[in-house]
Amino acid sequence: MELMVFMTLLLLLILVPIFYLFNHKKYNGRLPPGSLGLPVIGQSLSLLRALKADKVEKWFQERITNHGHVWKASLFGYPTVVLHGPAANKFVYTCDGNLLANSQPPSLTRIVGCKNLMELSANDHKRVRAALVSFLKLEVLKQYVAKVDVEIQHHLQSHWHGKHEVQVQPLMKTLTFNIICSLLFGIERGTQREKLLPLFHDMIEGVLSVPINLPFSKYNRAIIARKKLVPMIIHLIQKKKEALMEQNQGDIPHKDLITSLLSIRHDDSSTMISEEEIIDNIIVVMIAGYDTTSVLLTFFLRLLASNKSIYSTIVQGNTNML
Structure with missing residues (x-):
């Protein structure tokens, strides 16, 4: 059992850099500040630790202080733009439906299904x-x-x-x-x-x-x-x-x-x-x-x-x- 886990981890360490090499997208420089971190993992582990320690508010505030009210991160395997504040809320709730639509990360959809209310529009x-x-x-x-x-x-x-x-x-x-x-x-x-x-x-x-x-x-x-x-x-x-x-x-x-x-x-x-x-x-x-x-x-x-x-x-x- 220990050997199987070791081999799996070793395979993961080999495949992640290859995945990053062939799937890392080049952006046009118009993205907000912030870091996408490691492929797949990104900032997910630090966010999960904050959730377990009941320090989510502190986690977000640190990034708002460093990057402002609009910043990017990689959460649960997918690049994410985080918007904060009244202006962001107004933008999300009043913008044209063709600009923003309900969508969850594909990783979440595999668990809850693609016909749930959060995915429909x-x-x-x-x-x-x-x-x-x-x-x-x-x-x-x-x-x-x-x-x-x-x-x-x-x-x-x-x-x-x-x-x-x-x-x-x-x-x-x-x-x-x-x-x-x-x-x-x-x-x-x-x-x-x-x-x-x-x-x-x-x-x-x-x-x-x-x-x-x-x-x-x-x-x-x-x-x-x-x-x-x-x-x-x-x-x-x-x-x-x-x-x-x-x-x-x-x-x-x-x-x-x-x-x-x-x-x-x-x-x-x-x-x-x-x-x-x-x-x-x-x-x-x-x-x-x-x-x-x-x-x-x-x-x-x-x-x-x-x-x-x-x-x-x-x-x-x-x-x-x-």
């Missing part, structure tokens, strides 16, 4: 966005309150009750994952969730990694995880299609995101969502919601633990509601 973007937003309407969200409450009660009983000390962030990730399985996939607790969890973790780690597709890399594990996950989603889609055909669609509540998207697809052909679009957007919503939600919940619990007045106000508010 114009009418396709509007169509898929409208379909996803329909899942978040107030009357639809009301249907999920009971399901979320069941997941939370089970989580507290399993991981919190009777414990003198707990690690909050890992538990918030567990809770977030279980709610995602319930609301996005309609998967109840059991073996299906257990099969999904390791694939889910590999894809999350691969999104924020240097895109080197070698057997020992996080990126390679993420690509393999997607290949295993897609057939599972296709199987779920087929089962939910059969359930929709057996019942009157108008009487079926949108119990999960897959069912919601399939129902829209059946109701109106002008807003049809393809199976590939369902798969890719399920994956991107799953990845996008996991870390953000678990981190937010962790900081919220930290706030309650360190500020008794806020905790008391929330408890009092809940008591009054009851």
Whole structure:
């Protein structure tokens, strides 16, 4: 095993300079200041270290100080221009759609798919966005309150009750994952969730990694995880299609995101969502919601633990509601 890893690293050291020699593009000198760094790696490792140390703001500020509000870098295998400040935001949000378009690095697309919302533009973007937003309407969200409450009660009983000390962030990730399985996939607790969890973790780690597709890399594990996950989603889609055909669609509540998207697809052909679009957007919503939600919940619990007045106000508010 050690010999195989050594040989792989040696091969990489030989191939990277060759890749750089034959693929390094010559630019016309109009690029902003900054450095593209080493091929493939670029500044990705330093950015990942900053993310893990919660020093992303410092990482960006150092480069803004050195290069100004517009600078270049190489991130996750691709040359990138970074724009900062109100003028940059105004430019991005008001410029012609033909000048800027939604696009992610190909390395990310290999994990989340090419039909996800971040890759689509114009009418396709509007169509898929409208379909996803329909899942978040107030009357639809009301249907999920009971399901979320069941997941939370089970989580507290399993991981919190009777414990003198707990690690909050890992538990918030567990809770977030279980709610995602319930609301996005309609998967109840059991073996299906257990099969999904390791694939889910590999894809999350691969999104924020240097895109080197070698057997020992996080990126390679993420690509393999997607290949295993897609057939599972296709199987779920087929089962939910059969359930929709057996019942009157108008009487079926949108119990999960897959069912919601399939129902829209059946109701109106002008807003049809393809199976590939369902798969890719399920994956991107799953990845996008996991870390953000678990981190937010962790900081919220930290706030309650360190500020008794806020905790008391929330408890009092809940008591009054009851």
